[in-house]
Amino acid sequence: MDKAEIAKLNSYLQRKFANPSLSVRARPKKDDSAEVYLGDEFIGVLFRDDEDEDLSWTFTMSILEIDVEE
Numbered sequence: 001m002d003k004a005e006i007a008k009l010n011s012y013l014q015r016k017f018a019n020p021s022l023s024v025r026a027r028p029k030k031d032d033s034a035e036v037y038l039g040d041e042f043i044g045v046l047f048r049d050d051e052d053e054d055l056s057w058t059f060t061m062s063i064l065e066i067d068v069e070e
Contacts, residue, residue, distance in 0.1 A: 001026065001031060001032070001034050001046075001048055003026075005048075006026060006034050009034065009046060009057060010023055010024040019038070022036065022037070023036070024036055027045075032048050033045050033046060033047045034046045036059065043061055044062070045059075045060050046058070046059050047059075
């Protein structure tokens with residue numbers, strides 16, 4: 001993902017979740033995905049899918065049982 005695409009996704013997620021502390025950041029050595037943070041905490045990965053000429057993104061977030069029990 002290039003800087004313009006990351007900025008567009010960053011803005012979308014901040015608006016969608018009404019949370020300006022969400023941020024999308026480039027991944028080192030990867031151009032098909034980006035990392036998503038809530039403040040300084042890594043929360044997931046955005047994967048770019050442009051197969052079949054339909055561009056979309058998939059957000060994957062793993063939730064650990066220990067985090068749910070807190």
